[in-house]
Amino acid sequence: MDQKLTGRKRVLYLLFVAVFLFVMVSPMLYMISASFMPESDLNHIPPRILPSAGTIKNYVAAFVQQPLLRYVFNSFVITIIAVVICITAGCMASYALTRTNIRFKTVFLLFVLTISLLPTITLINPIFKMYSKLGLLNTHIGLALIVSVLDLPMTIWFLTAVFKGIPVSFEESAKLDGANMFQMFFYIILPLLKASIFSISILVFIGAWNRFLLSQVLNQYEQYRTVVVGLTLYQTTHTIPFGVVAAAGMITVLPLMAMVLVFQKNILGGIMEGGVKE
Template sequence: MSTSNPLFDQERRYEIIQSLGRAITSKYVVTAVLSALVLYFTFPIYWTFVSSIKTMAGIHAFPPSLVPQEIIDPIWTNYTDLWFQRSFNMFTLNSLVVAIATTILVVTFGTLAGYGFSRFRFPYDDYVFIGILGARLLPPIGMLVPFYRMFSLGNLIDTRIALIMVYTYMNLPLVVWLMRNYFVSIPADLDEAAYIDGATRFQTFKDIILPLAKPGVAACAILTFLFSWREFLFAFVLTFTDAAKTIPVGAMMMIEDVVILWNYLAAAGFIAMLPALLFVILFQRHIVSGLTAGAIKG
């Protein structure tokens, strides 16, 4: 009776594992997997756009067509009706004003605060830093009533200023944390060399440190803009009229009492997607480098 050789069995298993590893990591398998992931994540964007140029009858048609006739002869009236007849031009303007103003405030104060925390030491600085981060840990819905009460007392309900203040409060702690860690990753020897050359603290920050931190600043600006652009909860509760409503609230208005206007809702959704798509396509290098440096260093 023959007995198996343990050494031979171990070598055989090792060869099988190596063969499987080579097969899994071959360029054809990797290409197929990545192509499937790209298709999976981009199909909702494609389907939203297709639905935005259909009629209501085309949307409810069964079975649905992946390449409908509207691709060849698109129905752009959905966008024109949405823009001019349903006040979406005002909603878009409100979103742009709120998002841009919030981004400027958050990036300006967050960058300065992050630099201060990275370069200066003062009593209880770690506790102050943790306190700033702790403000962001509160669930947004838990702050809804206090914010509403405060803005009611200040006659700021249904104004863009209220949304800008809320979004600044929500985004500033994250930007302070990211920028503080990003500045920590920049050697402090550069500051000292600039002082020796006669530069002031502000000149050192503006001319030497800040240019090196551009990827982090860009990542923070993009994240803040996208959050302010897509936020729904506070915009829904704090605004009532078209003069202050933003795109997410305007899109919800396509859901009426007895019918859902899917063609207008898809058009509104695609308009809301555009900034995120453009930022990811144009600035993905800055987003990745800024977040990785700001998140793992310091």
């Protein structure tokens, strides 16, 4: 009886997982299919799941109708700058929080967490006013700077947990050899955290790449527009060319998909590294 019950539970569990995966993956699969569909297939009743004849016209139209390559380039530049700023500041802050006797460290971490919980839309107005006075509107560095600030709390919390898992004995041995704090940080600690830093870099990259509201408000000029904002420009007054939008959407998510598929083991390994204890 127990074995039958266990078997039923397993079937229900597998069924739940299958339904969950279908709900999560099916929109992406249909977007891939729609990006290769001619307009006749997209307007067909009943709707087609697979294209009757594959075509790349939607991809050609995606590049012709909007300067998509420029938008992709802008996204890469802004995202890479944001990752560099965020990881550099996050590593230094996390090391200081775990290796120095700073007062109110817990209060600071809670404050950082509170900032990360604020909706982006509540920050748009003060950020826009500040940027307009500083001349940072419609610039790569301006958007990258605020994106890195918003992703910094997650980085600090993640890396703080990782730093706590590194034995202090490594640094004590280095001190006996005459190393100072900066030497210990750059030559001893950082090499031990390559996997974790790589993992959080990927997560920050994905978050920065997908920032829509900030990109739309702060970078309104075409030469500084990001690819996620560029997707909204394919809609015309009367119609939405779904095939072209699907093709542009695939171009937008392709770098993220490739990154996750190629480095998924490194990402999981880096995250698990935070659980190592002395």
